[in-house]
Amino acid sequence: AIQLTQFPSSLPASIGDRVSMTCRASQGINRALAWYQQKPGKAPKLLIYGASILQSGVSSRFSGSGSGTDFTLTISSLQSEDFATYYCQQFNNYPHEFTFGGGTRVEIK
Amino acid sequence: QVQLQESGPGLLRPSETLSLNCTVSGGSISDYYWTWIRQSPGKGLEWIGYIYQNGRTNYNPSLKSRVTISVDTANSHFSLKLTSVTTADTAVYYCAVGAAGTFGYWGQGTLVPVSS
Numbered sequence: 001a002i003q004l005t006q007f008p009s010s011l012p013a014s015i016g017d018r019v020s021m022t023c024r025a026s027q028g029i030n031r032a033l034a035w036y037q038q039k040p041g042k043a044p045k046l047l048i049y050g051a052s053i054l055q056s057g058v059s060s061r062f063s064g065s066g067s068g069t070d071f072t073l074t075i076s077s078l079q080s081e082d083f084a085t086y087y088c089q090q091f092n093n094y095p096h097e098f099t100f101g102g103g104t105r106v107e108i109k
Numbered sequence: 110q111v112q113l114q115e116s117g118p119g120l121l122r123p124s125e126t127l128s129l130n131c132t133v134s135g136g137s138i139s140d141y142y143w144t145w146i147r148q149s150p151g152k153g154l155e156w157i158g159y160i161y162q163n164g165r166t167n168y169n170p171s172l173k174s175r176v177t178i179s180v181d182t183a184n185s186h187f188s189l190k191l192t193s194v195t196t197a198d199t200a201v202y203y204c205a206v207g208a209a210g211t212f213g214y215w216g217q218g219t220l221v222p223v224s225s
Contacts, residue, residue: 001170034211043203043215044154055213087154091210096167098144098156098210 002026002092004101012109017078021104023071023088035064035073036087038103044087048073075106083108111136113204113216121198121223127191131204131216134185142207143180143187147200148218155200159207160187199223 003026013019023033031051036044046055048064051071061076075082088101117129129145145157158168160178168176172191180187191198201220205212 032210036212038154043205043218044212045215046211046213049209049211089154089211097169098159100154100156102153 001097002029002090002099004088004090004099006086006088006101006104008104009102011104011106013078013106014109015078015080018074018076019078019106020072020074021086021106023066023073023101025069025071025090028068029090029092031067032091032093033064033066033071034089034091035062036089037082037084038087039084047086078106082106111206111214113206113214115202115204115216115219117202117219117221119222121194121221123195123223123225124193125223127189127194127198127202127221127223129189129202129204129219129221130186131188132186133206143178144205144207144212145178145189146203146205146212148203149197149200152200157189157191157202194223196223 005024007022033051035048037047038044047058047062051066052064063074065072083106085103085105087103090099112135114132142159144159147155158176158178160166160180175192177190199222201218203218204216206214
């Protein structure tokens with residue numbers, strides 16, 4: 001099974017910072033990667049799919065890049081509502097399995 | 110706007126069967142993966158399994174022997190059964206609907222504690 005490793009696990013940052021986090025797949029997955037934001041007590045929210053396609057309604061300060069095994073989620077200018085945990089997720093076409101990364105928590109510095 | 114709502118029991122005892130339902134409303138859900146995902150307290154997300162509109166299922170290999178997902182398309186409702194639960198199955202269980210390998214719609218989640 002494909003494993004996803006996210007780092008760092010914790011990312012202290014300040015309002016206005018440009019922040020980036022990484023998701024690394026144990027084998028190549030082309031661009032079959034999504035990013036989610038989760039706030040405490042809430043369900044995850046889809047931000048990006050296809051590695052770099054912004055979900056409708058999501059702020060353009062979020063961007064994704066990468067292909068193959070290494071992917072990055074970037075927040076261009078951190079806002080207060082962006083303090084949350086971010087998860088990457090991949091879909092393996094065969095045998096049709098989904099995997100999540102362990103998460104990166106963006107916290108106040 | 111598609112909306113999902115989980116429903117199920119509260120506390121379970123070890124060895125019991127967890128049964129959860131997810132009601133979908135607000136739109137067509139054809140061509141979607143009807144999916145269950147869980148999150149243990151303070152932990153990350155774990156995909157449990159899905160059922161596709163044609164009835165095809167696939168489950169996380171780590172849970173496969175204990176999981177059944179079924180769907181009632183006429184009533185826009187799908188279900189999860191997890192047998193022989195232990196305290197390790199204590200989690201918030203989410204239903205989600207996805208297409209093209211991602212999950213655009215989620216329920217609010219329901220906490221299922223397992224304790225003796």
